[in-house]
Amino acid sequence: MQPLTNTSANAATKPVFISLDGIDGAGKTTHLNAIQTWFTEQNMPFIMTREPGGTPLGEQLRSLLLDPKTQVSNETECLLMFAARQQHLQDVIVPALQQGTHVISDRFTDATFAYQGGGRGLPWEKIAQLEQWVQNGIQPDLTIILDVPLDVSLERIERSREKDRFEQEQSAFFQRVREAYHARVAAHPERYVIINAHREREEVKADVIAAVNRLMQNQGANT
Ligand SMILES: Nc1ncnc2c1ncn2[C@@H]1O[C@H](COP(=O)(O)OP(=O)(O)OP(=O)(O)O)[C@@H](O)[C@H]1O
Numbered sequence: 001m002q003p004l005t006n007t008s009a010n011a012a013t014k015p016v017f018i019s020l021d022g023i024d025g026a027g028k029t030t031h032l033n034a035i036q037t038w039f040t041e042q043n044m045p046f047i048m049t050r051e052p053g054g055t056p057l058g059e060q061l062r063s064l065l066l067d068p069k070t071q072v073s074n075e076t077e078c079l080l081m082f083a084a085r086q087q088h089l090q091d092v093i094v095p096a097l098q099q100g101t102h103v104i105s106d107r108f109t110d111a112t113f114a115y116q117g118g119g120r121g122l123p124w125e126k127i128a129q130l131e132q133w134v135q136n137g138i139q140p141d142l143t144i145i146l147d148v149p150l151d152v153s154l155e156r157i158e159r160s161r162e163k164d165r166f167e168q169e170q171s172a173f174f175q176r177v178r179e180a181y182h183a184r185v186a187a188h189p190e191r192y193v194i195i196n197a198h199r200e201r202e203e204v205k206a207d208v209i210a211a212v213n214r215l216m217q218n219q220g221a222n223t
């Protein structure tokens, strides 16, 4: 798979790839809805997708990966994440971008660095090798990291639903995941916006939409 090139003659229509990430319960799904509304109001073509998942195979892998009954090594867990991601890029993300459709994904590779790297302890170099192989240079134009303290994350998870295989981990796991997100932002600040999501929804939403707006203006897509 080749890296994506902008085939559009009109820079005003250059599609963007946005991912939303952060620890469980940070508010990704909540604020994806706000982004969806924004793109709809702007009358811009877009798709919403998610990881792991986004394709029939990816969704099957997601079910396995999130199922508390699944027994899997850390390495296999990481490889399955990238297997799902390859299919997702090939079948969904790259074709959408090539057609001029904006792509918004609930999680992407930062989650692998955070959960399989930070949480499980796999070396980032190994994950970076898989990233290079599978993505071949394709990266989100913008990654919004929603950041909440651990106790807020755990409290929101408790409140909202039954815990999946990752959510059953101990708080030390989530602490490492959160720290890994911070380290990702520090290592590549140009691609990220980190937002304090431990505030009123409307305040968080305003920051999320402002970040999307800035990106679109930079891309010349808002004119
Ligand atoms: N700013 C906020 N203040 C209070 N509650 C919030 C806020 N944002 C989200 N919530 C609530 O917290 C819970 C988790 O939010 P949400 O499902 O959007 O998180 P998530 O990041 O998508 O979680 P997951 O990673 O598990 O999918 C939901 O019940 C949601 O309504």
Ligand SMILES: [Mg+2]
Binding pocket: 028, 029, 030, 106
């Ligand atoms: Mg969610």
